[in-house]
Amino acid sequence: MLRPKVHFFIRGLEEMVVGIGGDADATRVELYPSIKHGKDARPLARDSALFPVLVCRECGQHYFERKYENLELNQTGRRVELLNGNAQGDLLRGGNAWWGPTSADSGTKLVMTNRLLEEGDEDEESAADRKLTKAYLCRDCGALHTNPGEKCLAEGCGHLAALLPTYLIGEKVSSCPTCRALSRKIGGRTLEPVRSVRAVTVSDVHILAQEMINAAPEGHRKLVVFADSRQDAAFRAGWIQDHGRRIRLRHMMLEVIRKADQPLSFNDLTDKLQGSFQRDKKLAEALLPEMFEEDAAIIFEQRNEWVRVGKALGYMVLREFTSGLRKREVLEALGLARxxxxxxxxxxxxxxxxxxxxxxxxxxxxxxxxxxxxxxxxxxxxxxxxxxxxxxxxxxxxxxxxxxxxxxxxxxxxxxxxxxxxxxxxxxxxxxxxxxxxxxxxxxxxxxxxxxxxxxxxxxxxxxxxxxxxxxxxxxxxxxxxxxxxxxxxxxxxxxxxxxxxxxxxxxxxxxxxxxxxxxxxxxxxxxxxxxxxxxxxxxxxPNFEDYNVSIMDRAFTMVNAEEHTAQVPGTVRAKVEQDFKSAKGRTNCLVATPTLGVGS
Ligand SMILES: [Zn+2]
Ligand SMILES: [Zn+2]
Ligand SMILES: [Zn+2]
Structure with missing residues (x-):
């Protein structure tokens, strides 16, 4: 009998952009699904005034970016100094400096935002935007200016309208100023905390992979994801693995909380998680591989692996309950714990x-x-x-x-x-x-x-x-x-x-x-x-059961355990991965491969 197989092809969408408007006090942004839509809505704006959009993976903070000619950045902490601009008048006496937008293959990239989401805190100093550097944009051509003004100074523009304030983030977002999400190193690549709102992203592939594995009947929970390139495959495998484990741990925490007949302290919660790991060491190894690596005793200065695991679990529990609720996927934000x-x-x-x-x-x-x-x-x-x-x-x-x-x-x-x-x-x-x-x-x-x-x-x-x-x-x-x-x-x-x-x-x-x-x-x-x-x-x-993060908490699920399977992986390792994937009891249930290297069935 032939088992039915379903093939999905996921294609990127067009890049989303924002146009800017408002006045000298506050910039408003308008989101468009493509440059074409933006131009239809704003016939006066040039392409360079429609900025590609980025969002934080954790909290949804939006950013936009543009490349500028001759721009040099000097960055210390959150402060960004703009250098090498076209000066107009004396900067100390009401003058200004400007940089013109350039095409994709030249210039320096600058990430900005018009507004930071509030972290949801009553603290007087929480308006993190006060710590950021301001600059001013032309709504018509996107040119950047150090000071406010009533007119764009860029060559060939000179649009007569108040320049719009924007907050500078830098050449890239190494940590999100709203939720403090940091970049991470995965599969040899650095994953910034923001992603462009364009192609279907790895997180969407993860959701799809997770759904397909859950939907498959017991015994058939195996999946192969084909990526476009070797780097892409390594990256996807790493990301899917890392994200899978955070969701799995959260799912386990919720299970413990729901089963408990009385309120749990953080230590109780950690002990109960530790207990289920001790009963299933394979799961512990899958979720916290760092703690079981050969050098782990030296690296973490602790010989007993269960003490190491307990400490790591304690940190994961604290992390879950010390995140701002802007992190939409934590249990409190999902409406599942208090x-x-x-x-x-x-x-x-x-x-x-x-x-x-x-x-x-x-x-x-x-x-x-x-x-x-x-x-x-x-x-x-x-x-x-x-x-x-x-x-x-x-x-x-x-x-x-x-x-x-x-x-x-x-x-x-x-x-x-x-x-x-x-x-x-x-x-x-x-x-x-x-x-x-x-x-x-x-x-x-x-x-x-x-x-x-x-x-x-x-x-x-x-x-x-x-x-x-x-x-x-x-x-x-x-x-x-x-x-x-x-x-x-x-x-x-x-x-x-x-x-x-x-x-x-x-x-x-x-x-x-x-x-x-x-x-x-x-x-x-x-x-x-x-x-x-x-x-x-x-x-x-x-709780919003349409939200993927909520719905997955409410079902039993099989974690996606992804491994890279490309020609770059040494043959012996690949053979082991392949064997594990084919075995009914194997841990690996998802291979991320390039299309050139098939997997025999
Ligand atoms: Zn309110
Ligand atoms: Zn302009
Ligand atoms: Zn964020």
Whole structure:
């Protein structure tokens, strides 16, 4: 009997572009599915003013890019200096400098964005765009200028309209300023955190591969993906493998959370994952191959492989629950899990006394305080007693950083204080204060929002009482010492949320602000959005089962285990991979090959 086989051919789509408009204060972007669509909608714009679009794989932040003639970039941190432009007048006395757009094969690429998505934090300094460099674009030809102006200076354009502000990212996006996603090295290639919105991407191939493997009947879960080139094959195999394991781990976490008869601490969750790995070592090897490599004992300075695995799993759990909800695929953002904090209940004497003082229902106070703690946790102001990874800088050569298990390369430890600290002012600020004498502290603003319409508002007094409850009564906030990468003290009067006081529970649904779209795992007092400058209201939403990330969490699934299968892979390795793929019990169920090298059946 012949088994039916289905062949899919996936072809790239055309490149999506944006056109820019608006005024000198704010740039608006308009998205078009192709240059042709853009030109139809904007007959005046030249091709060079329709910018190709990029998006962050993790958070969806958009960027656009263009190449400029003679442009040189000098980049330090987030600051971008533009060099070698065409000067017009004295730059210090109202002059300007400009760079003209060029074709695809010359010039220097520059990635920009008109607006950063807010990370969903009430912090006053979270507007990361303030740290970025601004430049100004011509809406008609796309020319770049260092200063604002009423007219394009580029040769052959001179369009009379206000130049539009844009934020400069650099020649490429090595880390997403919105969600901090970093580039990764996979299969010998560097994968930037952004992708162009064009061809069907590897992630789509992964989704398709995953779906096809799941849909196949037991015993036939094998798939061959053909890639255009050898590099492409290596890249796809690596990406599919890496992404597959993150989804698989998340699926396992959710299974553990759903089976538990009581809320789980991060340590409970880690132990249970570890238990299932110890029962199925093959799965452990598939998901955390780094921990089982020959040199792993030396690299990770730990001889016992299960201790290594436990530590890696602990980090994966913390990572899942310290990501901002802009990362759309984490369990809280999907509406599948929620976190609770020891003692924050309507029955607690401190919480109910506070609610009475503020004039809130105790249940509202519970949601409000928990939302605050959610924010601090996701801002990684988290103290992990056994291994305080968020209370220090990490050396660049840390094996857990290098292997990508602990993505804290750009991490800055931060703690909370009630009132601003005077002594630290001169040095880099490693604390975030909740109140200030002007009354504009984040917590004061929020408390006034929650009690809108009430008469006797004393936000300072309420904040002080709440701080007392969190630090003294319930001890949810812990006095910590922040360290530099060599263990020297950076700050010692700051506080972080103790991770041992947090429990994970199952949930179905999430809350979304109708105005700014911010997602949270719980309602807020008066259903008002917690975002500092947003006056939107928050509504409940069921988990979206149309979303691939949600739907895959709700089904049993077979992980895609991809291996590269091309002429570049040594013959002996290839033979082993082939044998494993053909064996009914083999781990490999997906081969990524080039069309020239067939697989005998
Ligand atoms: Zn122009
Ligand atoms: Zn991002
Ligand atoms: Zn909002």
């Amino acid at each position: 976190l609770e904090y020891n003692g924050i209940t309507a029955e607690d004497s401190g919480v109910s006394a506070w609610a009475a003082m503020v004039g809130m229902e105790p249940e509202d106070a519970v949601q409000g305080i928990s939302s605050l703690l959610d924010n601090w946790r996701r801002s990684r102001m988290l103290f992990v007693p056994d291994d305080p990874i968020y209370s220090r800088y990490h050396p660049k050569d840390s094996p857990y950083l290098q292997s990508g298990i602990l993505p804290l390369r750009d991490f800055t430890p931060t703690g909370l204080v009630l009132k601003p600290l005077a002594q630290n002012r001169a040095r880099a600020k490693r604390w975030r204060n909740l109140v200030n004498d002007k009354g504009s502290g984040a917590l004061q603003v929020l408390l006034r929002k929650w009690t809108r319409g009430q008469s006797n508002i004393d936000a300072m007094k309420w904040a002080e009482f709440l701080w007392d409850i969190l630090t003294t009564n319930l001890k949810l906030l812990e006095n910590v010492i922040l360290l530099d990468s060599r263990g020297k003290t950076l700050a010692d009067e700051v506080w972080q949320l103790n991770s041992d006081c947090i429990k994970v529970v199952e949930q179905s649904g999430r809350f979304r602000c109708k105005k700014c779209q911010r997602v949270t795992s719980r309602p807020s007092p008066q259903n008002l959005c917690m975002q500092r400058n947003c006056d939107g209201t928050v509504v409940h939403e069921e």
